Amino acid sequence: MTSYLLETEDYAARELEVKKILQKEHFEEATTSIYDLEENSLENALEDLDTYNFLSSKKIVIIRNIETISSEEEKTHLDHLYKYIDNPYEDNLLIIECKKLNNTTKLSKELKKRCRVIEIELSPKNYIKELLKGYKVSQDAINLIDEYSLGDLTKIEKECEKLRDYKTEEKEITKEDVEKLVVKKLGDPKDLTFAFSRALALRDKKEALEKYRELLDYNIEPFSIIGLLGSQLRIIYQVKLLAKKNLKDSEIAKQLEEKSDYRIKKTRELIALYTEEDLLHLMQQLSDMDYRLKTTDNDSKNEIENFILNS
Numbered sequence: 147m148t149s150y151l152l153e154t155e156d157y158a159a160r161e162l163e164v165k166k167i168l169q170k171e172h173f174e175e176a177t178t179s180i181y182d183l184e185e186n187s188l189e190n191a192l193e194d195l196d197t198y199n200f201l202s203s204k205k206i207v208i209i210r211n212i213e214t215i216s217s218e219e220e221k222t223h224l225d226h227l228y229k230y231i232d233n234p235y236e237d238n239l240l241i242i243e244c245k246k247l248n249n250t251t252k253l254s255k256e257l258k259k260r261c262r263v264i265e266i267e268l269s270p271k272n273y274i275k276e277l278l279k280g281y282k283v284s285q286d287a288i289n290l291i292d293e294y295s296l297g298d299l300t301k302i303e304k305e306c307e308k309l310r311d312y313k314t315e316e317k318e319i320t321k322e323d324v325e326k327l328v329v330k331k332l333g334d335p336k337d338l339t340f341a342f343s344r345a346l347a348l349r350d351k352k353e354a355l356e357k358y359r360e361l362l363d364y365n366i367e368p369f370s371i372i373g374l375l376g377s378q379l380r381i382i383y384q385v386k387l388l389a390k391k392n393l394k395d396s397e398i399a400k401q402l403e404e405k406s407d408y409r410i411k412k413t414r415e416l417i418a419l420y421t422e423e424d425l426l427h428l429m430q431q432l433s434d435m436d437y438r439l440k441t442t443d444n445d446s447k448n449e450i451e452n453f454i455l456n457s
Contacts, residue, residue, distance in 0.1 A: 347419035368446035
């Protein structure tokens with residue numbers, strides 16, 4: 147029996163792939179045991195694999211987050227796992243789930259040598275088509291579901307289920323159905339602020355105004371928006387200076403006390419769009435605007451829109 151290694155960071159995509167594997171291997175009715183190595187020991191999973199199943203002739207064992215193994219005690223069980231994969235029980239189906247593995251590690255090399263590897267990169271639009279199979283769906287409707295869900299596969303799954311139930315008789319889903327039923331998901335304010343900064347740097351005033359108005363949909367006060375934008379400009383400036391020293395993203399993240407290097411990676415996309423003088427000038431403009439709003443009766447929304455139009 148083939149053992150599978152699934153690499154993905156998306157829960158919904160992973161669940162869809164597991165379902166396909168169970169159908170392919172004819173294990174749909176088998177009992178399933180799940181061992182998340184952030185909570186369980188690999189030893190427990192191995193004991194299950196080595197134990198005869200009394201309730202059913204077939205058994206599914208899923209091991210999650212195997213990339214989190216770090217202790218020497220847990221590493222000693224990996225040889226046992228490799229030996230099992232080399233000589234599996236025919237009535238057992240082993241599925242190992244993980245995020246993207248570092249191909250240079252021994253763990254990655256050993257597992258990929260022994261397992262059937264499936265790297266899951268499921269596009270939201272293809273996932274929508276898969277979930278709505280059997281229904282006539284316009285491309286406009288697919289595009290709108292994707293737009294309203296912001297690429298969140300879990301939300302897409304829930305919204306498609308809602309649409310299927312609503313149109314179970316007609317078997318046809320239109321853009322109007324999506325507008326009626328699907329709730330638009332608001333994005334992360336930090337991501338919106340990033341997009342706002344990018345639009346400003348590209349002098350795309352229309353896009354910048356649109357992103358600003360999206361931020362207002364969060365009921366964020368204009369003063370807070372000024373603060374978010376100021377924070378974004380400061381980190382762009384800091385990353386720009388540190389990047390000159392040829393520091394890695396992880397090193398910059400450490401210096402700036404960021405919990406991960408994700409924000410640094412995203413910020414690198416912007417540093418070429420600004421000069422240091424541009425950033426200092428924009429930060430000064432924000433500071434001046436903040437002072438005016440605190441000392442006058444000027445309309446805050448108009449002030450920010452003027453800032454966008456004159457930047």
